Amino acid sequence: MRLSDLRADVIKILTASSEDKKSASFEADEIIGGALETARAFLHAHPEKIIDGSRLGAIMSAARLRAEGMPLAYIIGNALFRGRVMAVGEGVLIPRPETEILTAIADDYIKGIGGRAVFADWCAGSGCIGITLLADNPASRCFAADVSERALSYARINAEACGVTGRMSFINCASPSESGIAENSLDMIVTNPPYIPAGEISSLERQVRVYEPREALDGGMDGLDVCRIILSEAPRLMKDGAVLIMETGGGEQPDETARMAAVGSSLRFIKKIPDHRNIDRFVVYAKMNG
Numbered sequence: 446m447r448l449s450d451l452r453a454d455v456i457k458i459l460t461a462s463s464e465d466k467k468s469a470s471f472e473a474d475e476i477i478g479g480a481l482e483t484a485r486a487f488l489h490a491h492p493e494k495i496i497d498g499s500r501l502g503a504i505m506s507a508a509r510l511r512a513e514g515m516p517l518a519y520i521i522g523n524a525l526f527r528g529r530v531m532a533v534g535e536g537v538l539i540p541r542p543e544t545e546i547l548t549a550i551a552d553d554y555i556k557g558i559g560g561r562a563v564f565a566d567w568c569a570g571s572g573c574i575g576i577t578l579l580a581d582n583p584a585s586r587c588f589a590a591d592v593s594e595r596a597l598s599y600a601r602i603n604a605e606a607c608g609v610t611g612r613m614s615f616i617n618c619a620s621p622s623e624s625g626i627a628e629n630s631l632d633m634i635v636t637n638p639p640y641i642p643a644g645e646i647s648s649l650e651r652q653v654r655v656y657e658p659r660e661a662l663d664g665g666m667d668g669l670d671v672c673r674i675i676l677s678e679a680p681r682l683m684k685d686g687a688v689l690i691m692e693t694g695g696g697e698q699p700d701e702t703a704r705m706a707a708v709g710s711s712l713r714f715i716k717k718i719p720d721h722r723n724i725d726r727f728v729v730y731a732k733m734n735g
Contacts, residue, residue, distance in 0.1 A: 461512060
């Protein structure tokens with residue numbers, strides 16, 4: 446089959462489930478380009494190229510999966526995060542644009558203390574936050590912690606691909622108290638925990654609700670179960686003056702986490718930071734003893 450005809454067939458499959466033809470064209474190129482291991486520009490420059498039968502079946506199958514709602518990142522096996530390609534697969538949360546802002550906030554902090562930090566990426570998932578920070582700050586080291594060993598397997602793949610494996614430790618645990626990280630040793634903890642209230646999971650778009658890992662989304666009744674654990678247990682791992690930078694779901698969550706931190710904790714609320722939609726989503730705390 447000619448490449449131009451294949452593109453047309455894939456776009457037809459994708460537009461049957463979406464009216465966004467521009468998006469369907471882009472996704473068709475991503476699916477075909479991924480299967481053929483070639484750039485999008487090549488697809489448009491060589492419409493006459495003949496695609497053999499062994500590739501056709503895989504491409505059409507992938508197109509049908511996308512039409513059914515499977516996230517494109519799972520189909521092509523990767524997602525772009527702050528200019529770097531991160532491997533992802535089913536069972537691993539797909540990096541979001543909001544989390545790029547979280548990472549930029551953390552990067553500013555590391556650079557502000559001289560570019561040398563020992564930090565933890567809590568609820569690390571694919572490792573995109575910690576790996577990006579290590580790649581941009583060669584004197585830093587990171588502990589990547591997650592309850593999912595599958596997610597950590599992808600984090601290891603991404604760390605290797607980005608050349609930071611030697612500065613990254615991987616910890617499969619549910620809470621800071623189980624991590625084995627030395628007390629008073631961290632300059633920073635950055636975290637994108639599950640924060641969606643359990644009752645709202647069913648209202649998420651299908652590609653998130655059905656395909657992405659519930660444990661990376663579901664934050665319990667009010668969305669703050671994991672946040673509570675982190676706010677309670679993380680301070681003992683932090684140096685005096687260290688910061689905790691947390692992504693939330695916005696709304697009342699930033700203020701609620703600030704109230705949590707104020708109760709029996711050495712953490713002090715510093716500020717809220719909005720996302721690209723001007724939603725207060727990110728919260729910064731500092732450990733201050735005495």
